[in-house]
Amino acid sequence: MEPTVASRPDPTGLNRRALLQGGIFAGLGALVATAPFFADSPAAAAAAPGGPEPSAARLKLTKFKDPLRIPPVLRPRGQGGHDELTVRLRTADVTLHSELPPVTMWTYEGVYPGPTIETVSGRPLRVAWENHLTGNIPVTAVDFSLATGPSPDPLSNYPGTDGCQEVPGVAGLPPWAAVHLHGMLTGGGNDGWMENLIGPGDVQLSAYPNKQAATTLWYHDHTHHVSRYSVYAGLAGLFISRNAEERALNLPKGEHEVPLILSDRNFGLDASGALTGRSVHKVEMVGAQRLMRPHHGPYTLVNGVVWPYLEVEPRWYRFRIANTANSRIYRLMLLADGRPVPGAFQVIGSDQGLIDKPVAVDGALNLSPGERAEVLVNFGAFRGQALKLVNTFQGVTPGASNQRNDLAEPDVMQFRVADRKPVTRFALPPVISPTFKRVTPEDLPHDHPHRWVVLVGPGSANLPELWEMEEIDPAGITFPSAGIVQVQDAQGAVKTLRRTAMSYDEGRAFTAAHDGVETWKYLNLAAAPHPMHIHLAHFQVLSRENYDVTGFDRVTRGSARPIAFKAASVLEAHELGEKDVIRVGTAGQIVPGPNGTPGELVTVAVRFPVVGRGVHHCHMLEHEQHMMRPLVVSPAAHLHRGGAGGHH
Template identity: 80%
Template sequence: MDPTASETFEPSGLNRRTVLRYGTMAGLGALVTAAPFFKSHGAAAATAGGPEPSAPELKLTKFKDPLRIPPVLRPRDRGDHDELTVRLRTADVTVHSEMPPVTMWTYEGVFPGPTIKTVSGRPLRVVWENQLTGNVPVKAVDFGSATGRSPDPLTNYPGTQGTQEVQGVADLPPWAAVHLHGMLTGGGNDGWMENLIGPGDVQLSAYPNDQAATTLWYHDHTHHVSRFSVYAGLAGLFLSRNEEEEALDLPDGARDVPLVLCDRNFDVDESGALAGRLVHKVEMIGPQRLMRVHAAPYTLVNGVVWPYLDVAPRWYRFRIVNASNSRLYRLMLLADGKPVPGALKVIGTDQGLIDKPLAVDGSLNLSAGERADVLVDFSAFRGQALKLVNTLDGVAPGASDKRNDLLEPDVMQFRVADQRPSGRFVLPEVVSPTFKRLTHDDLPHDHAHRWVVTVGPGSTNLPELWEMEEVDPAGITFPSPGVIQVQDAEGTVRTLRRTAMAYDDGKAFTAAHDSVEVWKYLNLAVAPHPMHIHLAHFQVLSRDNYDITGFDRVTRGSAKPIAFKSAGVLEAHELGEKDVIRLGSAGQLTPNSTVGEMITVAVRFPVVGRGVHHCHMLEHETHMMRPLVVSPAAHLHSGGHHH
C-alpha cells in the first residue's frame, strides 16, 4: 500500500449500502493524506478571530495554524472480511509553524495516526507492521523539592533546566504492542502488552467489528513503557458506521470533525528557542518523591498546538478523544470570554450513540481514554470567534492557574464565517432507538459482584489498585492492613479484604463469557483515576459520595466504615455504553480533600481471553493494572472443579 496515494471513484449509481461501506472520497485500502497545514473546509473567510500571544514563556503564537484533519485509511474488501496494513514509522511531524518538526513514533508517518474508517458488521483483519527506527524520541526528566510541591512547577514550561534525566528511558528500543481501545475482540487479538513486536515484525489482529457505530482509538500498550511510547506519538482514531447512524443524517464530510486532544512538552536549544524534541517532565514531591500527575503546557488538537478551525454558521459534529497520558480536560465553549450554556450536545459516548441528545451543563469532563460524540450549532455566532478552553472547578473559565498546571487554558479557536446560516439539519429527538439505559432490575438475578479500591501512595510511594473480596469481620482487628469496611446508603456494612494489588499478585478476576457482573470502584485517594476494562463494555449505574475519613493511611485499612454520604450525578457523556469511567472528582481544587467516591458499573463480557483492567493514567501503568480473564462458562466448572 502506498500511503501517499489516493484513489477516487464516482458515487453515481452506488447504492446506499455501498456509500456507507466505502464512502465517496477514497478507494479501498487507500490512505488520503493531508498536507501539513491547510485551510479548513466548510466556511468562507471569517471576519473575527486570529492569532493571539500565549504566555511569554511558551514562545508560540496561539491560533496561528489551522486544525489538521488526520488522513483516512479504509480497508480492502476480501469477501467475507476486510483487510488493512498499518505501518509504524519514525517521522518528523510539524506541530506548529513557529518551531522545528518534532521527531515522533507514528502510525503511517502522521500524528495522530490515520483515522481508520470501517462499517460495523464487517470483520476486519489488520497487519500492524513495525518499521520504527531509533530509540524512543522522548527525553524523560523529573524534578522536585523535599519541602513539597511548587506553586509554579517546572511542568508549566518547556525545556529541562532544573531537572534530572530519568535513567533507562533514552535507550528504549522500538518494541510495540498495538491495542485497539474499545474494540470487543478476543484476548489473542487485543494487543496483549507483553506480546511485543520489534522492528521488521508484524502483529496480526482480527477484529469482529460487530459493535455499534462509534469512535474508538488505537494506541501502543507496551508493558511498563506505554507512557513514553504513546507520548512519542503512537495513537490514532478508529471509526465504525452503521445504517442506524446513517439514517440520522448527522453533519458529515467536513462537518464531521475529529478532535484528538493531548498535552505535550518540548525541549529548548542553547539559545532558549524551542527544539523538535519531546520532553516528558514530572514533579516529584517531598522526601518520599511522590510523582504528581503528568501535565504538559502545550495543548495539541489533531497534532497541532492551539489550532483554529474555520466553520460555517451551521451544525457540526465533533468526535472528541482525550488521548493525553493523564490530563483531565474540563472543556467549555466561550463566546466573548463567557461560557455558552448548553452549547455542547452529547449524542454518543465511548461505545456508541445514546438515546437522545443531552446538553452539557457546565463543562464536558473527559479523563484519559474517554470519548464523547458532540454536536455544536454555530448559527448564532456568525462573524464571531469562539474558544474551546480547558478549565478547573473554582477557576474562572479561560483563566490561568499555574499551581495546577494550567498556565495556558486555551485549547483551540473556532472562526465562524459571516454568512447566512445554511443547512437544514434539525437536532433529532431520538438518536439511537436501540440504546437502552440499564438499571439494577435489568441485571440477571445471579450476577457476580467485584470490588476494586484505589488508594493513595503506600510503602512504594505509588498509588495502588486493590482487588477485594467480601469476608466475615469476626476476629478482625480494625484497622488492619488491606481490610476495608464500607457502609452503604441502607446502612449495611460490608467487610472487604485485599486479595491482590501488584500486577503479578496471585490469581486474576475470572468472568464467564456473556455474563454480566457489577463492579464497584471505591476511590480512597485524592486524585481521580480513569478506570478501563479490556474485553468488555459497561454502563455506569451510579456515582456516589462517601466519607473516607475512616481510612487509616498509615495502617492502610479502615478504622471505621467508609460511609455513604449522598448520591452523585452522572454526567451526559457517562450515560451511554462505556469502556473508561472517571473515578473521583473532575478538576476540583481540593488537594487535601477527604471526599471519596464510589462508581458502580454493570459490565458485560462478550469475548473471551486474557486481558487487563487498569487505571488509564499511563504514568500509573506499572502499579495500577491487574490481569483479567474471560472464559467460556462451561470451562470454569469442567470436571466438577472450580478453577
C-alpha cells in the same frame, strides 16, 4: 485495485514525495487526505474573525496561528467475508506548529495522530500492524522535585529541562511495540497483550470482529512498563465504525464532521533558549518521598497541532472528541466573548456508541484519558465571531490560567465562524439511537457476580495502588488492619472487604464468564481521580456516589471506621451510554486535607462478549504500570469444570 489518494494538499506537514517514496500508500487500504495544513490564505485570513494570540509567558508559541489538520483516512479493502488493512509503524519527522522545526516521532504511517481507520460495523477486520520503527524512543524523560512539597508553579508548566534530572533507562529504549485497539471487543489473542511485543521487521496480526455499534475508538501502543513514553512518542490514532442506524440520522458529515483528538506535550529548548519541538516527558516528584505526579504538559495539541484554529460555517457540526493525553483530564467549555455558552455541547454518543437522545451539557464536558464523546455544536448564533474551546478547573474562572493545577495555558483551540447566513437544513433529532437501552440494576440477573476494586493513595512504594477485594465476615478482625476496608452504604448496611491482590503478578485474576454480566464497584479512597479501563468488555455506569473516606487509616492501610455514604451524584451526559473507561473521583479541584475531596464509589454493569486474557487498569499512563491487574474471560462451561471456579 491500488489505493487512491484525494488530490488535496498533504495534511501532515510531511513532504508528499517523501511519503510516496516511503510507501505510505502501499498498504491494504485507501488513504485519503482531507484538509490542508499550515496553508493560510492572506485574503481569507483578513476576512475571517479571530486571529493569532500570544500564549502564556515563557511558552513562546503563538496560539491560533495554524489551522486544524484532519488526519488522513484509511479504509480497509474487502476480501470476501472480511476486510483487510496494513498499518505501518514508522519513524517520521512531523511538524506540530509552524513556529517549531519538524521533530522526530514514532508514528503510524508517518503522521501524528495516526490515520483514522474507518470501517463498517459488522464487517470483520484483519489488520497487519507492521513495525518499521527505527532509532531509540524520541522522548526526553526528566523529573524534578522540591523537598518541601509540591511547587505552586511547577517546572512542568514550562518547556526545557533546566532544574531537572534525567530518568534513567528511557533514552535508550528500542522500538518494541504492541498495538491495542482500545474499545474493540476482540478476543485476548488479538487485543494487543502488552507483553507480546513486536520488534522492527515483525508484524502483529490482529483479527477484530467489529460487531459493535457505530462508534469512535482509538488505537495506541500498550507496551508493558513504557506506554507512558511510547504513546507520548506519537503512537496513537482514531478508529471509526459506521452503520445504517447512524447513516439514517443524517448527522453533519463530510467537512462538518470533525475529529478532535486531544493530547498535551512539553518541548525541549536548545542552548539559545529556542524551542526544539522534541517531546519532553517532565514530571514533578513531590516531597522527600518523591511521589510522582501524573504528567501534564503545557502545550495542548488537537489533531497533532498546538493550539489550532478551525474555520466553521454558522451551522451544526459533529465533533468526535477523544482524550489521548497521558494523564490530563480535559474539562472543556466553549466560550464566546469570554463567557461560557450554555448547553453548547449536545452529547449524542460515548465511548462505545450513540445514546438514545441528545443530552445538553450543563457546565464542562469532562473527559479523562481514554474517554471519547460525540457532540453536536450549533455555530448558527455566532456568525462573524471567534469562539474558544478552553480547558478549565472547578473553582477557576473559565479561560483563566492556574499554574498550581498545571493550567498555565487554558486555551485548547479557536473556532472562526464565517459571517454569512446560517445554514438551517439540519435539526437536532429528538431520538439518536432507538436501539440503545439504559441498564438499571433491575435488569441484571439476580445471581450475577459482584466485584470490588479499591483505589488507594501511595503506599510503601510511594505509588498509588489498585486493590482487588473480596467480601468477608468481620468476626475476629481488629480495625484498622492492613488491606481491610469496611463500606457503609446508603441504607446503613456495612460490608467488610479484604484485599486479595494488588500488584500485576500477584494472586489469581478476576475470571468472568463469557457472555456473563457482572457488577463492578470502584471505590476511590485517594484524592486524585483515576480513569478505569476494562479490556475485553464494555459497561454501563449505574451510579456515582460520594463517600466520606476520612475513616481510612493511610498508615495502617485499612479503615479505622467504615467508609460511609454521603450523597448520590449525577452522571454526566457522556456517562449515560456504553463505555470502556470511567473516571472514579472528582474531575475538578483537588482539595487537600483530611476533610478535602470526597471519595467516590462508581458502580458499573459489565458485559463480557469475548474470550481470552486481558487486563483492567487505570488509564493514566503514569499509573498504568502499577495500577494494572490481569483479567480472564472464559467460556462458562470451562469455569465449572473440575470444581468451583475452575481452579485446580
